[in-house]
Amino acid sequence: MSEIIAIDGPAGSGKSTVARAVAAALGWSFLDTGAMYRALTAEVLRRGIDPHDDEAVAAIAADATISTVPRVVINGVDVDETIRSEPVNVAVSAVAANPAARRAMVTRQRAWAAAQPVGTVVEGRDIATVVFPDARLKVYLTASLDERARRRGDEGAHSVARRDSADRDRVASPLRQASDAVVVDTTDLSIDQVVEEIVRWLKTPN
Numbered sequence: 001m002s003e004i005i006a007i008d009g010p011a012g013s014g015k016s017t018v019a020r021a022v023a024a025a026l027g028w029s030f031l032d033t034g035a036m037y038r039a040l041t042a043e044v045l046r047r048g049i050d051p052h053d054d055e056a057v058a059a060i061a062a063d064a065t066i067s068t069v070p071r072v073v074i075n076g077v078d079v080d081e082t083i084r085s086e087p088v089n090v091a092v093s094a095v096a097a098n099p100a101a102r103r104a105m106v107t108r109q110r111a112w113a114a115a116q117p118v119g120t121v122v123e124g125r126d127i128a129t130v131v132f133p134d135a136r137l138k139v140y141l142t143a144s145l146d147e148r149a150r151r152r153g154d155e156g157a158h159s160v161a162r163r164d165s166a167d168r169d170r171v172a173s174p175l176r177q178a179s180d181a182v183v184v185d186t187t188d189l190s191i192d193q194v195v196e197e198i199v200r201w202l203k204t205p206n
């Protein structure tokens with residue numbers, strides 16, 4: 001099993017940008033698990049399925065072929081742009097609350113990371129708590145709601161706040177800070193500063 005840095009946090013806390021930059025700095029791979037839940041949601045909507053129909057969504061999750069690099073593709077359809085659309089923003093929390101769909105995604109996430117040559121920086125909501133509880137380093141990123149909404153641009157503070165509560169309040173693998181995670185508030189930090197802090201933590205003996 002290759003090494004893992006797990007990065008969790010709410011929407012707009014900087015996870016994707018920071019995780020990608022940390023991976024580049026270390027020469028490791030990078031996995032955006034939110035893109036997987038978004039791709040699944042795009043496929044559910046494309047097929048005209050109700051995102052709350054747990055059985056139908058779970059069936060799609062079990063059979064789907066998903067890749068996130070270099071572009072996000074599900075079952076051969078490029079959804080790299082669609083996954084950031086308003087319909088996906090609205091429906092993704094329901095899909096991500098589906099326990100069977102989550103199990104199918106977690107299996108893929110673990111298999112993907114195990115196949116990477118050196119290490120993987122994985123970002124999401126349940127990475128340190130559920131997917132990789134033995135990660136070498138666990139990071140929980142936060143930022144003020146104002147700043148997170150600003151970063152999410154068109155999505156708006158209301159939608160970001162709604163998605164955060166849905167992710168925190170769901171029964172299946174809710175967004176939680178792992179007890180052994182280092183917390184980094186990114187509100188007033190540059191990307192470089194956050195990356196430096198994470199790399200410093202990685203090198204700190206525990």
Ligand code: DC
Pocket residue numbers: 011012033034035037038092093096097123124125126127163167
């Ligand atoms: O990070 P993001 O905004 O692209 O994630 C999209 C949604 O997917 C988010 O509302 C919560 C869900 N998600 C999840 O439940 N578990 C993960 N590991 C990653 C994302």
